[in-house]
Amino acid sequence: MPLFSFPRTGLLAALILAAPPSPNVARAEQKPPASANALTAADILRAVREGQGTRHDALSGQLRDDITDLIFPFRLVSDGPQVRYEFKGPPPTSVQVRYNEDGSELVETGPEGSGKLTPATFDKHILGSDLSYEDLALRFLYWTNAVIEGEERITTRPAWRLRLTAPNHRTQYSSVVVWVDKESGGLTQVEGFDWKGKLLKRFKVVSVQKISGKTYLKEMRIEGFDPGDGHTRSRTYLDITGLAK
Numbered sequence: 001m002p003l004f005s006f007p008r009t010g011l012l013a014a015l016i017l018a019a020p021p022s023p024n025v026a027r028a029e030q031k032p033p034a035s036a037n038a039l040t041a042a043d044i045l046r047a048v049r050e051g052q053g054t055r056h057d058a059l060s061g062q063l064r065d066d067i068t069d070l071i072f073p074f075r076l077v078s079d080g081p082q083v084r085y086e087f088k089g090p091p092p093t094s095v096q097v098r099y100n101e102d103g104s105e106l107v108e109t110g111p112e113g114s115g116k117l118t119p120a121t122f123d124k125h126i127l128g129s130d131l132s133y134e135d136l137a138l139r140f141l142y143w144t145n146a147v148i149e150g151e152e153r154i155t156t157r158p159a160w161r162l163r164l165t166a167p168n169h170r171t172q173y174s175s176v177v178v179w180v181d182k183e184s185g186g187l188t189q190v191e192g193f194d195w196k197g198k199l200l201k202r203f204k205v206v207s208v209q210k211i212s213g214k215t216y217l218k219e220m221r222i223e224g225f226d227p228g229d230g231h232t233r234s235r236t237y238l239d240i241t242g243l244a245k
Contacts, residue, residue, distance in 0.1 A: 041146035041162050044180055048187070049099075049141050056080070058244040059216065063129050066235040072127050075244045085136065087127055095126070097136055104137045123172040130201065130222045130236040132172070140164050140176040140192075154179045154188040155205065173200065198227035209240070216240050 056079055063072040075086040087093045094109040106117040122134035145165040152161050159179040166174050173192040181188050190203040202223045209218040217240050224234040 039148070039160075041148045041164075042144070044148070044160055044162060045141055045146055045164075048180060048185055057214075057216075059240055060242055060244040061238060061240040063127075063131065064237040064239065065129065066237060070128075072129060077244070083136075089127060093127065095133065095136055097138075099138075103142050104139060106133055106137055108133075119170040122170075130224045130234050134172060135201075135203075139171065140166070140173065140178075143167055143176075149177070151182070152179065154181075157188065158182045159188055169195070194227050196227060199225045199230065200227060201225065206237075211243060 057077070059076045061074055061076065063074065065071075073088045077084045077086070081099045082096060083099075084094060084096045087095075091111045096107045096109075098105045098107070106122075107114060108117055117133055122137065122139070123132050125132050126136075141164075143164045143166060145167065147163055149161045149163050152159055159181050162178050162180065164176045164178065166176075172194070174195045174197065175193045177191045177193075178187055179189040180186070186205075187203075188205050191199060192201045194200045202221075202225070204221050204223075205217060206219040206221050207217075208215055210216075217238070219240075220238040222236040222238060223232050224236075225231065226233045
């Protein structure tokens, strides 16, 4: 039985397609010894990856650069284990993420054609925003070196705090800390650290909304940090504006 129901999607989609509270977690915590303390990090990550959600959604949204005021409209299409991000650009760019039991695969389509992305290009930023291809791939949820560091409240809601350590250097992050909502199984905050242990990027859900009876992200803040002094060097907001036509 799954710990909670949550769509198997990429980092953005996992935050955007916020799942409603699931009774499965509450029931599990009421049955000793299947309490929150008995759960392992692997259990929680497996539930996030292999959630039983079967939502098929098409959403419209935009990325807003808080410094330059540039706006990048996009369309997000979720179809089971496949998620497609369509950025209007310029230049127009489409990124499709395919998920399986062992990892994820990215295929980019742009003015020069389409092709599968490799780890060497995962730290590339999309359209000059704070969003990288690695962020879309959600690769860190497949890292096996993970521990539960505790429980905290994120925006008043109880969440598990997990630290995931990279298995190799084929990533811009040496470790990633994720906060998983205890009721819905949604990722409410993610922080990525560089190879010197300095904070590099933070994703945080600011607000959610109801659209046609379903819960979705309304606004998410993506912050990039200067590893040298810890100051915020960039800030991008992701807004979901409604269902795509």
